[in-house]
Amino acid sequence: MNKKKNLIPLTILIFLVSILMGCSGRVSASDTFLFGLSEQFDRVFGNRDTSVCSSDVTISTKLVSLVEDGDVNSTFSTVNENGLSDVDTDGGTAWGYRSFQTCIYPTAPFSGSLDIPVTVTSSYGTRVESKQNFPGAEVDIPTKLTFTGNGVTERQCFIFRVADDGVRSAKVDPMTVALGTMTQKNGSGEAVSGTYSGKDACDISVSVEDDEGPGVRVSNISRVMEEPGPSATATYGTFQVKLRTAPTANVTIPINEVFDSVNASNREGTANPKTLTFTPANFSTEQAVTITSVDDLEIDGIKVYTVEVSNTSSSDADYNGIKPRNVVVYNRDQSVPGYAYMRFDSTVGTTGAAGGSVNRFATDESNQFGTKYSSFQLKLRTKPTNNVTLSFSSNCGNKCTILTPTLTFTPTDWNTYQTFQVEGKSDSANTGNADYTVSFVASSTDATYNTTVSEPTFSIRSCDNDATHLLQPCNFSGPARGISGDRLSAAEGGSTNIWMIAQSAPGSDVTIGLSSTDTTEGTVPGSVTVSSSNYNFMETGGSNQIMLTHVDDILVDLTQNWTVTTLTSSGGLVHDPIDVYAATTDDEKAFYISHVGNTNENTTNTATVSVCLGGNNPTQPVVLNISCKSYAAGTAASGECGDITSSPITFPVNSEVEPGNASDSGCASSAKKQTFTVTGLNDSYADGNQSFDIQFVMVANTDTNYQNAANPGDHSITNEDDEPAGKAIFVTTSSYNGEMTAQGVFAADDTCNNNKPGGVPAGTYKALIVSNSGGSVTNDRIPNGTNWVLTAGRHYYRCNTSGYSNCSDEYSRLFIANGSAGFDPTTLVRSFSNVGDQYWTGMTNTLTPATQTSPPTCPGDGLTYFHNCNGFTYQNCPSTPASFLYGQTWTMASSTSITSQESICSATKKLICVQQ
Numbered sequence: 001m002n003k004k005k006n007l008i009p010l011t012i013l014i015f016l017v018s019i020l021m022g023c024s025g026r027v028s029a030s031d032t033f034l035f036g037l038s039e040q041f042d043r044v045f046g047n048r049d050t051s052v053c054s055s056d057v058t059i060s061t062k063l064v065s066l067v068e069d070g071d072v073n074s075t076f077s078t079v080n081e082n083g084l085s086d087v088d089t090d091g092g093t094a095w096g097y098r099s100f101q102t103c104i105y106p107t108a109p110f111s112g113s114l115d116i117p118v119t120v121t122s123s124y125g126t127r128v129e130s131k132q133n134f135p136g137a138e139v140d141i142p143t144k145l146t147f148t149g150n151g152v153t154e155r156q157c158f159i160f161r162v163a164d165d166g167v168r169s170a171k172v173d174p175m176t177v178a179l180g181t182m183t184q185k186n187g188s189g190e191a192v193s194g195t196y197s198g199k200d201a202c203d204i205s206v207s208v209e210d211d212e213g214p215g216v217r218v219s220n221i222s223r224v225m226e227e228p229g230p231s232a233t234a235t236y237g238t239f240q241v242k243l244r245t246a247p248t249a250n251v252t253i254p255i256n257e258v259f260d261s262v263n264a265s266n267r268e269g270t271a272n273p274k275t276l277t278f279t280p281a282n283f284s285t286e287q288a289v290t291i292t293s294v295d296d297l298e299i300d301g302i303k304v305y306t307v308e309v310s311n312t313s314s315s316d317a318d319y320n321g322i323k324p325r326n327v328v329v330y331n332r333d334q335s336v337p338g339y340a341y342m343r344f345d346s347t348v349g350t351t352g353a354a355g356g357s358v359n360r361f362a363t364d365e366s367n368q369f370g371t372k373y374s375s376f377q378l379k380l381r382t383k384p385t386n387n388v389t390l391s392f393s394s395n396c397g398n399k400c401t402i403l404t405p406t407l408t409f410t411p412t413d414w415n416t417y418q419t420f421q422v423e424g425k426s427d428s429a430n431t432g433n434a435d436y437t438v439s440f441v442a443s444s445t446d447a448t449y450n451t452t453v454s455e456p457t458f459s460i461r462s463c464d465n466d467a468t469h470l471l472q473p474c475n476f477s478g479p480a481r482g483i484s485g486d487r488l489s490a491a492e493g494g495s496t497n498i499w500m501i502a503q504s505a506p507g508s509d510v511t512i513g514l515s516s517t518d519t520t521e522g523t524v525p526g527s528v529t530v531s532s533s534n535y536n537f538m539e540t541g542g543s544n545q546i547m548l549t550h551v552d553d554i555l556v557d558l559t560q561n562w563t564v565t566t567l568t569s570s571g572g573l574v575h576d577p578i579d580v581y582a583a584t585t586d587d588e589k590a591f592y593i594s595h596v597g598n599t600n601e602n603t604t605n606t607a608t609v610s611v612c613l614g615g616n617n618p619t620q621p622v623v624l625n626i627s628c629k630s631y632a633a634g635t636a637a638s639g640e641c642g643d644i645t646s647s648p649i650t651f652p653v654n655s656e657v658e659p660g661n662a663s664d665s666g667c668a669s670s671a672k673k674q675t676f677t678v679t680g681l682n683d684s685y686a687d688g689n690q691s692f693d694i695q696f697v698m699v700a701n702t703d704t705n706y707q708n709a710a711n712p713g714d715h716s717i718t719n720e721d722d723e724p725a726g727k728a729i730f731v732t733t734s735s736y737n738g739e740m741t742a743q744g745v746f747a748a749d750d751t752c753n754n755n756k757p758g759g760v761p762a763g764t765y766k767a768l769i770v771s772n773s774g775g776s777v778t779n780d781r782i783p784n785g786t787n788w789v790l791t792a793g794r795h796y797y798r799c800n801t802s803g804y805s806n807c808s809d810e811y812s813r814l815f816i817a818n819g820s821a822g823f824d825p826t827t828l829v830r831s832f833s834n835v836g837d838q839y840w841t842g843m844t845n846t847l848t849p850a851t852q853t854s855p856p857t858c859p860g861d862g863l864t865y866f867h868n869c870n871g872f873t874y875q876n877c878p879s880t881p882a883s884f885l886y887g888q889t890w891t892m893a894s895s896t897s898i899t900s901q902e903s904i905c906s907a908t909k910k911l912i913c914v915q916q
Contacts, residue, residue, distance in 0.1 A: 052200075053200050053201060053202035053203070054182070054196070054199035054200060054201055054202070055107075055202075056106065056107055056108070056195060056196055056199060057104060057105070057106055057107065057116070057179070057182070057196070057199075057201045057202070058103075058104070058105055058106075058107055059102060059103075059104055059179075059201070059202050059204060060076045060083055060102050060103045060104075061076075061083075061084075061100070061102040061204075062102070062202055062203070062204055062205065063204075063205050063207075064097070064100045064102060064160055064204065064205065064206040064207070065096070065097065065207050065209070065325050065326075066096070066097050066098065066099075066100060066128065066160060066161075066162035066206065066207065066208045066209070067095065067096030067097060067098065067162065067208075067209045067211065067217075067325070068098075068127075068162055068163075068164040068165070068208065068209065068210055068211040068212075069095065069096075069098075069164055069211040069217075070095055070096035070097045070098035070162065071088060071089050071090045071092070071093075071094065071095050071096070071098060072086050072087065072088050072089065072094045072095075072096060072097050072098065072220060073086070073087045073089060073097070073098065073099045073100075074086045074087075074097050074099065074100045074101060075087075075101045075159075076101045076102065076103040076155075076157055086220070093219050093240050093286070094219050094220040094222075095217055095218075095219050095220075095240075096209065096217075096218065096219065096220065096325065097162075097220075098161065098162055099159060099160065099161040099162070100159070100160050101133065101134075101157050101158070101159045101160075102157065102158055102160075102204060103134070103155045103156065103157040103158075104116070104145060104155065104156050104157070104158075104179070104201070105147070105154060105155035105156065106147055106154075106196065108195065110184065110194060110195055110196065111186070111187070111194075112148075112184060112185050112186040112187055112192065112194070113146055113147065113148050113184075113185045113189070114146070114147040114148075114182060114183070114184050114185070114196050115144055115145070115146050115182065115183045115184075115185065116144065116145045116146075116147075116179050116180065116182050116201050117143065117144055117179070117180035117181065118141060118142060118143055118144060118145060118177065118178070118179060118180070119143075119176075119177075119178040119180065120141055120175070120176070120177050120178075121175065121176045121178065122175035122176075122206075123172035123173055123175070124172065124175055124206075124208055126163060126165075127162065127163050127165055127169065127208055128160055128161070128162055128163070128175055128206060128208060129160070129161040129162075129163065130158065130159075130160050130175070130177070130206075131158065131159050131160075131161075132156065132157065132158055132159075133157055133158070133159045134155065134156060134157035134741065135154075135156065135739070135878075136874065136878035137873075137874070137878050138159070139878070141158060141177065145179075158177065158204070160175075160206050162208055164211060166212070167212060168210065168212035168213040169210045169212070171210075174205045174206055174207040175205070175206040175207070175208075176203055176204070176205055176206075177203060177204040177205075177206070178203045179200075179201035179202065179203055179204070180200065180201070181198060181199070181200050182196045182197065182198070182199050182200070182201060183197065184196045184197045207325075209325055211244065212244075213244070213245065213318075214243075214244060214245050214247070214318040214319050214322065215243070215244040215245075215322065215324075216241060216242075216243060216244070216253065216309070216312060216322055216324035217241070217242050217243070217244055217324075218239060218240070218241050218309050218324050218325050218326075218327060219239045219240040219241075219327075220239060220327065220328075221237045221238070221239050221291065221327055221328065221329050221330070222237045222238045222239065223237050224237075224302075224330040224331075224332055225237045225269070225291065225293040225329065225330065225331050225332065226293060226331070226332045226334050227293050227294070227295040227296070227331065227332065227333055227334035227335060228293060228294075228295045228334065229295065229334030229335070229336065230334075230336075231334065232293075232334050235292065235293045236290055236291060236292045236293060237290075237291050237329065238288045238289065238290050238291070239288070239289055239291075239307075239327050240286040240287070240288055240289075241253065241276055241286070241287050241288075241289065241309065241324070242278070242283065242284055242285060242286045242287065243278050243283035243284065243319070245283070246280050246283050246284075247278065247279075247280055247283055247314055247316040247318070247319045248280065248315075248316045248318075249280070249314050249315040249316040249319075250277055250278065250279050250280075250314060250315075251277070251278045251279075251283070251312050251313070251314040251316065251319045252275060252276070252277050252312065252313045252314065253275070253276045253277075253278070253309060253310065253312050253313075253324065254274065254275050254310040254311075254313075255271045255273065255274050255275065255276065255289055255307065255308075255309060255310070256274075256307070256308040256310050257269060257270060257271035257274075257291065257307045257308075259306060259307065259308035259326075260305040260306040260307075260308075262303055262304070262305035263305040263307075263329075266294055267294060267296045268293070268294055268296060268303050268305055268329075268331045269291045269292060269293050269294050269305075269329060269331055270291070270292050270294060271289055271290070271291055271292075271307060272289070272290050272292070273289065276289070289307075289327075291307060291329055293331050295334065295335060296335070296383075297335055297381065297382050297383055297415065298333075298335055298382055298383045299333060299335050299337060299382050299448060300333050300335070301332075301333050302330055302331065302332045302333065303330075303331045303333070304328060304329070304330055304331075305328075305329055305331070306326045306327070306328055306329070307326060307327045307328075307329055308326050309324040309325065309326055309327065310323075310324075311323050312324070335381070335382045336350075336352050336353070336381055336382070337352070337353055337380075337381060337382045337448050337449065337452065337453050338350060338351045338352040338353060338380075338381045338382075338453055339351050339378055339379070339380060339381060339453075339455070339456060340378070340379050340380070340381050340417075341358060341376050341377065341378050341456070342376060342377040342417060343358075343360065343361070343376050344361070344371075344372065344373055344374065344375050344376065345360075347360075350381060351456040352381075352453075353452060353453050353454060354454055355453075355454030355455055355456045355457070356456045356457075357456065357457050357458075357459055358376070358456055358457070358458050358459070359458075359459040359476070359477040359478035360476040360477060360478050361373060361374045361376070361458060361459065361460040361461065361476060361477050362374065362460065362461040362462075362463060362474060362475070362476050362477065362538065363399075363400055363422065363423055363424030363460055363461075363462055363463070364424045364462070364463040364464075364465050364472075364474065364501060364536070365399060365424050365425065365426045365427060365462060365463065365464055365465055365466040366424070366426060366465045366466050366503045366504065367423055367424045367425055367426070368465070368501070368502070368503070368504070368535065368536035369423070369424060369536055370423055371403070371421040371422065371423050372536075373476070373538065374421070374422050374423065374424075374460055375419060375420065375421045375422075376419075376420055376458065377417035377418060377419050377420070378390070378407060378417065378418060378420060379409065379414065379415055379416060379417045379418065380409050380414040380415070380449070382414075382448070383411055383414055383415070384409065384410075384411055384414055384444060384446040384448070384449055385411065385445070385446045386411065386444055386445040386446045387408055387409065387410050387411075387444060387445075388408070388409045388414070388442055388443075388444040388446060388449045388450075389406055389407070389408045389409075389442070389443050389444065390406060390407045390408070390409075390440040390441070390442055390455075391405065391406050391440055391441050391443065392404060392405055392406065392407075392420065392438060392439070392440045393438075393439060393440070393441075394422065394436055394437065394438045394439070395436050395437055396422075396436035396438075396460075396462065397427065397436075398425065398426075398427040399424060399425065399427050399434070399436060399462045400422050400423065400424055400425060400436060400438075400460070400462065401422065401423050401424075401425050402421075402422050402438070403421040403422060403423060404419070404420045404421050404422075407420060407440075420438075422438055422460065424462060424463075426466035426467075427466070428466060428467055429464075429466075429467065430464065430467050430468060430469060431464060432464050432481075432483065432578075433461060433462065433463050433464050433472070433473075433474065433481045433482075433483070434461075434462050434464070434481075435459055435460065435461055435462065435477050435481075436459075436460055436462055437457045437458060437459055437460070438457070438458040438460060439455060439456075439457045439458070440455055441455065442455055459477040459478065460477055461474070461475065461476055461477040461481070463501060465501055465502065465503045466503065469503065469577075470502060470503045470573045470575040471500055471501070471502055471503075471510065471512070471530065471569060471573055471575050471577040472500070472501055472502075472503075472577060472578075473498045473499070473500055473501075473546070473566075473577060473578065473580050474498065474499055474500075474501045474538060475488075475497060475498045475499065475538070476538070479496065482498050482580040482581055482582070483581055484581050486581075487561065487581045487582055487583040488548055488580065488581070488582045488583070489559075489582070489583040489584075489585060490548075490550045490584065490585070491550065491584075491585045491586075491587050492550055492551065492552035492553065492584055492585070492586060492587040492588075493550065493551075493552040493587065494550050495547055495548060495549050495550065496547075496548045496550070496582070497540075497545055497546065497547055497548070498545075498546050498548070498580055499537070499538040499542065499544050499545050499546065500512060500528055500530050500544045500546065500577065501530070501535055501536060501537075501538070501544070502530050502535035502536075502573060504535070505532040505535050505536075506530060506531065506532060506535060506571060506572030506573045507572035508571050508572040509529050509530070509531045509571050509572065510529065510530040510531070510569050510570070510571035510572055510573045511527050511528075511529050511569065511570050511571055512527055512528050512529075512530065512566055512567065512569045512577065513526065513527045513566070513567030513568070514526060514527055514528065514546065514564055514565070514566060514567065515564070515565045515567065516562060516563075516564060516565075517562050517563045517564075517565060518560065518562040519551070520551060520553065521550070521551055521553075521560045521562045521584045522548055522549060522550050522551055522562045522564075522582050522584055523548075523549045523551065524546055524547070524548055524549070524564050525546070525547065528543060528544050528545065528546055529543040529544060530543075530544045530571075530573070531543070531544075546564065546580065548564060548580075548582050550582075550584040550585075551584065552587065554588065555586075555588065555705055556586065556588050556589070556590045556614050556705045556706065556709055557586055557588075557705065558585075558586050558708055558709065558710075559583055559584065559585045559586060560583065560584050560586075561581070561582070561583045562582050562583070562584065563579050563580070563581055563582065564579060564580040564581075564582060565579050566578070566579055566580070588614045589614040589712075590613070590614050590698075590705075590706060590709035590710065590712065591611055591612065591613065591614055591624075591696070591712040592611070592612040592613075592614055593609065593610070593611050593612075593696070593712055593715045594609070594610050595607045595608060595609040595610065595678075595715065595717060596608045596610075598680075598689075598717060598718045598719070598720055599642065599678060599679055599680030599717060599718070599719045599720065600680060600719070600720040600722065601680060601681070601682040601683065601719060601720065601721055601722040601723075602682045602722045603722070604679075605679075605680075605720075606677040606678060606679050607677065607678045607717045608675055608676075608677050609675065609676055609677070609678060609694065609715065609717075610673055610674070610675050611624065611649060611673070611674045611675070611696075611712075612673050612674075613651050618651060618653060618701075618703045618705060618706055619653060619702075619703050619704065620653065620701045620702050620703040620706075621650055621651065621652055621653060621701065622650070622651040622698065622701060622703065622706050623648050623649070623650045623651075623698070623699035623701070624648055624649050624650075624674075624696045624697065624698055624699070624712070625647055625648045625696070625697045625698075625699065626644055626646070626647040626648065626649065626676065626694060626695070626696055627644070627647065627694075627695050627697075628641035628642075628644065628692065628693075628694065628695070629641070629692065629693040629694065629695045629714060631692075634803075634804060634805035634811065635804055636687065636690050636804045636808070637690055637691060637692045637693070639681055639683060640680055640681055640683075640690045640691075640692040640719040641678065641680065641681065641692040641693075641694070641717075641719070642678065642679035642680050642681045643678070643679045644676060644677075644678055644694070645676050645677045645678075646674075646676035646677075647676070648699065649674040649676060650674070651674060678694060678717055680692075680717075680719035680720075681719070682722070683810070684723070685723065685726075685795070685808070685809045685810040685813075686721065686723040686724060686725060686726030686794070686795035686797075686809040687721060687723075687726065687808060687809055687810055688721050688725065688726070689718050689719065689720050689721050690718070690719050690721070691716045691717065691718050691719070692716070692717060692719060693714035693715065693716050693717075694714065694715045694716075694717060695714055696711055696712040696714075696715070697711050698711050698712070723795060723809075724793055724794055724795070725794070726794070726795040726796070726797055726808070726809040727791075727794055727795070727796050727797075727914065727915040727916075728760055728761050728763075728796075728797060728798075728799035728807065728914075728915040729768075729796050729797065729798055729799065729814060729832065729912060729913065729914050729915070730756065730757055730760050730765075730798070730799050730800050730912075730913050731800060731832055731833035731837065731839065731910050731911070731912055731913070732751065732752070732755050732910050732911045732913065733755070733757065733910075734755065734910070735838075735908035735909050735910050736748075736751065736840070736908055736909065736910075736911065737875050737905060737906055737907060737908050737909075738840060738868075738869030738872055738874075738875050738885070738887045738903075738904075738905030738906070738907070738909075739869060739872070739873065739874050739875040739905060740869075740872045740873065741873070744771060744871045744872040744873045745767060745769050745770070745771045745781050745842075745871070745872055747872075748766075748767035748769055748840070748872065748911055749765070749766045749767055751767070751911060752765040752766065752767050752911060752913035753765050756913075757799075757800055757801060758801070758802055759799065759801055759802020759803065759806070759807055760799050760807070761799065761807075761915060763915050763916065764915070764916045765913040765914060765915055765916065766787075766789040766913070766914055766916055767789070767840075767911045767912065767913055767914070768789055768790075768839075768841060768911075768912035768913070768914050769781070769840055769841050769842050769872070769911065769912075770782050770783070770841070770842035770843050770849045770850075770868065771787075771842070771868075771871050771872070782843075782849050783820070783821065783822050783843070783847045783848075783849075784820050784821045784822065788821055789914045789916065790817045790821045790822065790823075790914065791817060791821055792817050792818065792819050792820065792821045793816070793817060793819075794816070794817050795809045795813060795816050796813070796814050796815055796816070796817065796823075796914070797809045797811075797812045797813045797814055798812040798813075798814050798830065798831075798832065798833075799812065800833060812830065813829055813830075814828060814829060814830065814832065815828060815829065822847045823847075825845040825847070825890065825897075825898035825900075826845055826897050826898060827896065827897070828895075828896045828897065828898070829896070830895060830896065831892050831894075831895045831896070832892060832898075832912055833892060833910070834892065835892050835893070835894060835895055836891070836892060837891070837892045837910055838889050838890065838891050838892075838903070838909045838910065839889060839890045839891075839892075839909055839910050839911060839912050840872070840887060840888075840889055840903075840909045840910075840911060841888060841889060841890045841900075841912065842868040842872070842887060842888050843888055843900070844888065844900040845890060845898050845899060845900040846900075849868075850867065850868060850887075850888030850900075850902070851867050852867050852868075852885075852886045852887075852888075852902055858877035858878070858879065858880065858883060867886075867887075868886075868887040868888060869885050869886070869887040869905035870885060872887065874905065875904075875905035875906045876905065876906065884904045884905055884906055885904075885905040886902050886903065886904055886905060887902070887903060887905050888900060888901070888902060888903070889901060889902075889903040889907075889909050890912075
C-alpha cells in the first residue's frame with residue numbers, strides 16, 4: 001500500500017488543526033495517533049489514498065504504548081466492559097504494558113470473504129516482537145488478513161511484546177501496522193461490491209518507551225471508575241509518576257485532564273494535583289495523581305478518555321521537553337433517569353425509573369391557601385436527547401384547578417427547576433377532607449423519558465372548608481386525615497399535628513376549646529386560636545396548631561383509639577367543628593425473646609432461649625406452648641430443629657417486669673424469666689449452617705393486658721453444619737468447539753464464570769477438564785494435580801436451576817470426592833444434565849488424562865503436543881486447516897452413568913463447571 005509522506009507548510013498545518021479542533025473539540029481517545037498526530041489529521045494531509053479509515057472494521061486498540069520495563073500483560077477481552085484484561089505480573093504498581101494484544105474484526109456478518117492487506121513498518125528492530133496470535137499459534141504478522149462471513153465471531157489478533165535491551169536507545173518513529181484497502185469476494189473468490197469493498201481499515205501504531213537514560217515513568221490508572229451514585233463503589237482512580245534518573249534541577253510536569261474532548265469542561269473527571277514537581281532528591285519517589293469521577297447526568301455508558309501527562313519543563317536540558325506517555329481512563333455511567341422535585345417548603349427529592357409517590361401537600365376548597373402548600377418544582381435527572389414535555393392532569397374533580405397544564409424541558413435547560421401550580425376550589429358539598437392526585441405524562445422522541453421512565457404522582461390533601469364548614473381541621477397529605485376510619489396515629493411517646501383553618505378571615509379571634517377522651521393514651525392543649533393572620537396558615541408553632549401527644553405507658557395494651565373533642569367556638573365564627581380521631585400504638589411487646597448459643601449437628605451443643613413478659617403484673621397466669629416450626633419438604637430448614645426441653649412455659653400472677661426495662665437484659669436477673677433449651681438434628685448433607693424457627697402460641701387467658709395480645713413472633717436459631725462446605729456443579733447450556741483460545745482450559749473457566757444459570761451460587765467456577773495428557777503445558781490441570789478443580793472429601797451437587805430442591809447437596813448430590821479428589825463417573829446418584837449430553841473433559845471415564853491414538857501431523861507449525869486439541873487451544877493445524885485434531889469427551893449415557901470417547905476438535909460440546 002502506498003504511504004505518501006507530504007510536507008505541509010506550518011501555516012496550513014495550523015489552519016487544518018484549527019478546523020478539526022473547531023469541529024470536534026480536542027482529539028479524543030478514540031482517534032488513532034500516528035507520529036504525534038491523529039490518523040484523522042494524517043488523512044487530511046493526504047498521506048492516505050482514502051480520506052478516512054473505515055469504522056466498519058473494529059480495531060480494539062489502535063494506539064499501543066509499550067514500556068521496556070513494563071509489568072502488565074494485556075489481552076483483548078469480549079467480557080470486560082473496557083475491552084481489556086490486564087494482568088500485573090509483579091502484583092505491584094502497574095507501570096505500563098510489556099505486551100499488548102489488539103484484535104481486528106468486521107462489525108457485521110457478510111457473505112463470501114474479506115481480504116485486508118497488512119504492511120508493517122518499524123524502526124524498532126528486535127526491540128518489539130510482533131506476532132499474530134489468534135486464531136491459531138503465534139506466527140509472524142501476515143501480509144493479508146482473510147475473514148469469512150462470520151462477522152464479529154471471527155476476530156484476528158496481533159500481540160506486541162517489548163524487549164528490554166539494556167541500552168539507551170535513540171528515539172525513533174512509532175511502528176505502524178498499516179491495514180489497507182479491503183477487498184470483498186464472493187464464494188468463488190471473485191471481487192464483488194459489498195459493505196467493505198474499497199474501504200480503508202484503520203492503522204495500528206505501536207510506540208516504545210526506553211527505560212535507560214532520562215525519562216518519566218507513568219503507571220496505568222488503578223481501576224475502572226464509576227460516576228458518583230447510590231451504587232457506586234469506585235468513584236476515583238490513581239496513577240503514579242516518577243523520574244527514571246536524577247535530574248540536575250527541578251522537573252515540572254503538568255497534568256491535563258481536559259486534553260480529551262470526552263472530558264471537556266471536566267464533564268467526566270477531575271485531576272489532583274494538576275502539576276507534579278520532582279527534585280534531585282525525590283526524583284525516584286512515586287507521586288500519585290488522583291482522577292475523581294464526575295456525574296455528567298447523562299446516560300452515556302462507559303466513557304473512555306485520555307489524561308495527558310504533558311511535556312516536562314526543567315533547566316536540566318536532559319529533562320526539558322520530554323513527553324511522557326498519557327493515561328487512559330475508564331468512567332462507568334451511574335446516571336439514573338427520572339425526575340428531581342422541590343416542594344413548596346424547599347424539601348428536595350428524586351424519583352427514578354420506577355416513578356413513585358410524593359406527598360405533604362394541601363389545598364382548601366375555599367381557596368384561601370392558593371398555591372402556598374401545593375406548588376412544586378420539577379427538573380429532569382439526566383440530559384435528554386430531545387425536548388421532553390410534561391402534560392399534567394388530576395383526579396380532583398371539582399376540588400382543584402390546574403394552573404400549569406404543561407412544562408417543557410430541553411437538552412439545554414433540563415437541569416433547571418420549573419414550577420407547577422394547582423389550587424383548590426369549592427365543590428359546594430360537605431364531604432369532608434379527601435386526597436387527590438396530580439400526575440403527568442411525558443412525551444418526547446427521547447425513548448428513555450417517553451417510554452422507559454415511569455412518572456411520579458403527587459398526592460394533595462383537599463381540606464373541606466366550603467359550604468357550612470366554617471372551621472375545619474386540616475393537615476398535609478401523607479399523614480392520616482383524622483377521621484374515624486383514618487385516625488391520626490403515632491407510637492407511644494410520639495406526636496401528630498393538625499391545624500384549624502377557616503372558610504374566610506374571622507372578624508375577631510376564634511377560640512376553640514379542646515379535650516381528650518382518654519388522657520392515659522393522648523393529650524392535647526386546652527384550646528387553639530384561629531385569627532385573621534392564621535386562618536389560612538399551617539405552620540409549626542402557630543396558635544391554630546393542635547399538637548396531639550401520644551402518652552407512653554408500660555402496659556401491653558396494643559393500639560388504643562381516642563378522640564380530640566372540639567368544644568363550642570367563641571369569637572368571630574360561632575360553629576362546632578368536627579372532632580379529630582386519634583390512635584396510640586403500643587411500644588411494648590407482649591414478650592421479649594432471645595437466645596444464647598447455637599445448635600450444632602452431631603454435638604451436644606444447645607441454644608438456651610429466654611422469654612420475658614413485656615407487660616406488668618399479669619392478673620392471670622400467662623402460658624406459652626412451644627414447638628419446632630414445620631417446613632414443607634424441599635426447604636432448607638426442614639429437619640434442622642431437634643428437641644425442646646420445656647413446653648409449655650408459664651408466667652405466674654404478678655410476674656412483674658422492671659418498668660422501662662422490658663427486654664431480656666432488663667429481666668435477666670428476674671426470677672420470673674422463663675428459659676428452655678433447644679437441640680439441633682444431625683443430617684449427612686453439606687447444606688451449610690441452616691436456620692430454623694421456634695413457634696410460640698399463647699393459651700387463652702382473661703388477663704386485661706394479655707387477653708388481646710398477639711402470639712409472639714417466630715424465633716430463629718442457627719443449626720451449624722458439621723460437613724465440609726458443599727460445592728455446586730452446573731453444565732453450560734451452550735456448546736463450544738475444542739479450540740478455547742490460546743488460554744486453553746483457562747478460557748473454559750472464563751466461559752463457566754460468564755455463563756452461569758440463574759440460581760447458581762456466587763463464587764469462582766472452573767471447568768472439569770484437563771489441560772493435556774503429556775505434562776508439557778504450564779500449570780497442568782490433571783486429576784489430583786496442579787490446578788485440579790475437585791477437593792478430596794467435598795460434597796458436589798448439581799445446580800442447573802434455582803431452588804433448594806434443585807440446587808443442594810440434600811436433593812441434587814452428584815458425588816462425594818474420594819481421597820484422591822476424584823469420583824466414579826460410571827456410578828452416579830443422578831445425571832450431570834440431560835441424558836445424551838456431551839462434554840469436553842480431556843479424560844476417560846476413569847479420570848485418566850487421554851492420549852489420542854492417532855494424532856495428526858501439523859508440519860511447519862512448530863507444535864509439539866497434539867492430544868486434547870493441543871491443550872484445547874486448536875481445532876485443526878494452522879497451516880493445514882483440513883487436518884483436524886482430536887480430544888476426549890464424556891457422554892451422559894444414562895441418568896447414572898458416563899461413557900468416554902474421542903471427538904474431533906471442530907465438534908461442539910458442553911462444559912461441566914465446578915464451584916471452587
